[in-house]
Amino acid sequence: xxxxxxxxxxxxxxxxxxxxxxxxxxxxxxxxxxxxxxxxxxxxxxxxxxxxxxxxxxxxxxxxxxxxxxxxxxxxxxxxxxxxxxxxxxxxxxxxxxxxxxxxxxxxxxxxxxxxxxxxxxxxxxxxxxxxxxxxxxxxxxxxxxxxxxxxxxxxxxxxxxxxxxxxxxxxxxxxxxxxxxxxxxxxxxxxxxxxxxxxxxxxxxxxxxxxxxxxxxxxxxxxxxxxxxxxxxxxxxxxxxxxxxxxxxxxxxxxxxxxxxxxxxxxxxxxxxxxxxxxxxxxxxxxxxxxxxxxxxxxxxxxxxxxxxxxxxxxxxxxxxxxxxxxxxxxxxxxxxxxxxxxxxxxxxxxxxxxxxxxxxxxxxxxxxxxxxxxxxxxxxxxx
Ligand code: SF4
Numbered sequence: 001x002x003x004x005x006x007x008x009x010x011x012x013x014x015x016x017x018x019x020x021x022x023x024x025x026x027x028x029x030x031x032x033x034x035x036x037x038x039x040x041x042x043x044x045x046x047x048x049x050x051x052x053x054x055x056x057x058x059x060x061x062x063x064x065x066x067x068x069x070x071x072x073x074x075x076x077x078x079x080x081x082x083x084x085x086x087x088x089x090x091x092x093x094x095x096x097x098x099x100x101x102x103x104x105x106x107x108x109x110x111x112x113x114x115x116x117x118x119x120x121x122x123x124x125x126x127x128x129x130x131x132x133x134x135x136x137x138x139x140x141x142x143x144x145x146x147x148x149x150x151x152x153x154x155x156x157x158x159x160x161x162x163x164x165x166x167x168x169x170x171x172x173x174x175x176x177x178x179x180x181x182x183x184x185x186x187x188x189x190x191x192x193x194x195x196x197x198x199x200x201x202x203x204x205x206x207x208x209x210x211x212x213x214x215x216x217x218x219x220x221x222x223x224x225x226x227x228x229x230x231x232x233x234x235x236x237x238x239x240x241x242x243x244x245x246x247x248x249x250x251x252x253x254x255x256x257x258x259x260x261x262x263x264x265x266x267x268x269x270x271x272x273x274x275x276x277x278x279x280x281x282x283x284x285x286x287x288x289x290x291x292x293x294x295x296x297x298x299x300x301x302x303x304x305x306x307x308x309x310x311x312x313x314x315x316x317x318x319x320x321x322x323x324x325x326x327x328x329x330x331x332x333x334x335x336x337x338x339x340x341x342x343x344x345x346x347x348x349x350x351x352x353x354x355x356x357x358x359x360x361x362x363x364x365x366x367x368x369x370x371x372x373x374x375x376x377x378x379x380x381x382x383x384x385x
Contacts, residue, residue, distance in 0.1 A: 011162045012150065013338070017169035017233060021333050022226055027358035028340065032350060033368050048110050049121050050211040053255055054172060055101035056125045057209060058144060060094065064137050089133075091126045098122055113365070120261070127258045128209075131305060132312065135187045136207070136253075139175040146170050147237035153338060154331050160338045167330065171234050173207035176245050187309055192249050195315035203248035206234050206318075213264040214254040214311055216276040221359045225329075227252045228316055232326030235318045250316045257311035260300045268311075269294065279311050 015021055024031040102118075105111070112118035148168040153160060192205055208231060215223035231250025238244050256264055268291060271277025281287035287307045290300070344353045356374035358366060369375040 012164055012166050013162055013334075014166040014168065015334060015337075017167060017230060017330075020337075021167070021330050022230065024333055024337050025222060025226055027362055027366070028337075028355035029351070029372060029374070030356075030358055030362065030366055030368060031337075032340070032344075032354040047211070048105060048112050049117065051105055051110065052098070052101055052112075052121050053125055053128070053211045054209055055104065056094075056098045057128060057172075059097040059101060060129045060133065061137055061140060061143055063097070064133065065140075089130050091122075094126045094129050095122065097129075098125055124211075124255050124259055128253075128255050131258060132253065132255075132309065135189075135309070136173070138186070139188060139205070140173050140207075141176045141204075142171075142174040144170055144172065145174045145238075147234060147241065149237045149240050151327065151331060151334075154328075154335050156335055156339070158339050158342055160335075160342060162338065165334050165338075167233065167237070167334075169230075169234060169237065171206050171238065172209050174204060174238070175207065176202060176204040188251065188313060191313050191315045192251070196248050196317045199248055202245050204238070204245045206231055206238065206247060206250040208234070208250065208252055210252055210254045211256065212254055213256045213260070213267055214277070214279070214314065216267065216271045216274075217278060218276070227314070228322070229326040229329050231316050232318060232323045233330055236323050236327055247318045249318055252314040252316065254312050254314065258308050260303070260308070260311070262296050265291070265294050265298075265300060266296075279307075281307055 150164050150166050152164045217224055235247040235250060238247055272280060281291050287304050290302055340354050344350060351373055356372050363369050363375045
């Protein structure tokens with residue numbers, strides 16, 4: 001009897017949209033070190049604030065959802081108006097959600113980098129829940145929606161170990177036709193309508209929380225575009241699911257803009273000066289004066305809620321053309337990553353293969369800065385592995 005020849009193993013590497021593709025774009029070398037071997041398993045770069053933010057927002061949404069029949073939107077303007085006194089969304093009570101998430105993260109070995117970072121995270125999540133929550137929570141259809149798909153890897157001169165790859169992710173929040181049913185002054189609904197003028201019929205909107213500031217338009221680090229590619233790819237992955245409606249838009253929520261600190265204000269002022277930011281204070285307003293007069297160490301508490309929310313919310317219209325473009329960008333990222341894997345296997349040299357392209361903030365927080373050839377951190381660097 002003739003036995004069939006065993007076919008070679010067919011490898012389909014798995015890439016997480018945020019943990020792999022965006023991490024690779026943030027810094028190729030850091031991504032390589034975090035992944036620990038020449039084969040890239042999906043392991044997100046551990047960022048405490050991002051996980052703390054996502055977890056606390058989800059927990060508070062679940063709590064609100066269970067109680068929202070008794071407290072329909074729009075929420076009362078003051079805490080006093082809550083019949084029966086629950087839920088009581090004072091900072092201390094929101095702290096109970098936050099404590100649970102913080103404990104869960106601690107058990108996974110993840111902690112804030114400093115007391116200041118922890119305090120700032122608690123303050124930011126409190127404002128996100130109390131000031132963004134009334135606009136966002138009533139729109140949510142599903143939270144933490146998993147999406148997955150496969151794509152071919154573009155062809156090139158270097159033979160790779162695979163021809164296709166799996167891409168997966170978790171959509172923070174999915175809304176659908178509920179957008180039509182919310183209060184007319186709902187800021188998120190308004191933002192979507194003004195960015196997507198031809199909206200018609202039932203549709204969905206994908207929301208992603210970012211534990212960061214609003215990037216400058218076409219910033220040199222690429223964060224402005226990475227956000228676009230991420231949401232467009234989510235939209236494509238979502239469109240493959242049987243219960244999907246057309247995705248009209250994606251929304252990025254830059255939580256740091258809800259309570260801007262020194263870094264956010266410096267970026268805003270630079271953006272205004274260089275015409276690289278799209279959300280400006282209204283001319284002649286108090287916000288404009290505060291921004292103009294702001295110096296390091298000044299408070300930003302007097303900035304209006306409307307301005308802070310507008311800075312925090314970024315709507316990205318989804319179209320077939322823009323989705324195709326984003327998919328191509330990520331396909332190219334996978335091609336490059338796979339070529340790096342081949343190169344490292346051939347030359348056995350990590351530092352000479354993977355690109356050390358972290359920006360200043362990424363390098364400052366990077367565990368590998370002491371021996372990275374690109375980092376300026378540390379006068380005495382240690383030997384490379
Ligand atoms: S120090 Fe900077 S460039 Fe070097 S690996 Fe870390 S993030 Fe990348």
